[in-house]
Every structure is written in structure tokens, then in C-alpha cells.
Amino acid sequence: MIYKNALLLFFSLLVISIALWTTILSLKRKTPVTLSKVSKPDAYMENVIAQIMDKQGKLKMKIVTPKVVYYSDKNISHLTTPTITLYRRSTWPWYISSKTAEAIDGIERINFYEDVAIQHPADQSNPATLINTTTLVVFPNKQIAQTEAAITFCQPNLKVTAKGMFADMDKGSIKLLAETRGEYAPTP
Secondary structure, three states: OHHHHHHHHHHHHHHHHHHHHHHHHHHHHOOOOOOOOOOOOOEEEEEEEEEEEOOOOOEEEEEEEEEEEEEOOOOEEEEEOOEEEEOOOOOOOEEEEOOEEEEEOOOOEEEEEEEEEEEEOOOOOOOOEEEEEEEEEEEOOOOEEEEEEEEEEEEOOEEEEEEEEEEEOOOOEEEEEEEEEEEEOOOO
16 A cells, blocks of 8 residues: 555656746747847938048049948948048049948948959059959948959950959059959050
């Protein structure tokens, strides 16, 4: 009889323990599920032509784009087919265009994507320059542009391909980072 009671008590405690354990586990799993916050635009503009001046009132940058969508929660503006003109000390500015771009923290950083073209007309010290790449990061206030992507650098009679680039647009200097190959074709 004692053996029977002990066995019954053991199984009762086992059943209660299992029931308690499964209840605790199921309560832990029922924590509320938060839905991911979907960003919604705060503002948008169409047919934008924005001119940005420096502290002396000189034209520093010009942005032309058919559409800008601004997301305030991330402080990012998405630009559609933008053309950005960066003015510098030299007479001729740099022109940057792409299919899309995003401006981060105002214009502290602009990321260009898809069919990026950087152009500089010929001036007194440099021939006309065209650089093509897939992505580009520009810091307008520092007049710096850089990419890790493959680039094609073209000037009259010269075509250079490379992997990565760092450009100081104010000084007009361009540093090609790796795998550089050039092709020079002199005019006849």
C-alpha cells in the first residue's frame, strides 16, 4: 500500500511539474510582437532646382531633380535622376548625375546609385574629364567623392579603368585605388 501511494504521489508530482513547466514556457512565448516600423515619407517635392550658397553668398552647389522624397525619421532624402553641380575655386564646376541618389543629414553626404557620371569640362589646367561608375559617395561640404566600385575614367585620347577612386574635387585631383589599366590613343 505504501508503495502504491508513493508511486501515485510521484506520478502526481510529475504531472503537476510538467503542467507547470509547459505553462511557464507558453507564457514566455506570448510576449507581444512588435511590427517593424514602416517609414513613411514626411514630404516630397517635384521639379526641384535648389541652389545652395556658402557663407560668403557664393554659389556652392546646385541640385536639379524631378522628384525628392524626404523621410524625417532617418533624415534621408531620396532623389530621382538627380544632377548635382559642385562649384569650386576653379572656373568650371563638377557635374554628377545618376539614376537615383540619397542625401543624408541634409547634404552632408550624398550616395549616388546606378549609371553614375562625373563630368568636368576642360579648363586652363585640365582636359575634359568623364568618370563612370555604379556607385559614388560625395561629401559636398568637403568637396570629396569616393567609390570602391569599378570606374572608367575618360579624357581626350585616354581611357583608364580602375577599381575604386578618391577625388578631391576642389583641387581637381583624382586617385585611382587599385587594378588600374590605361589605354592611350594619340591623335594622328
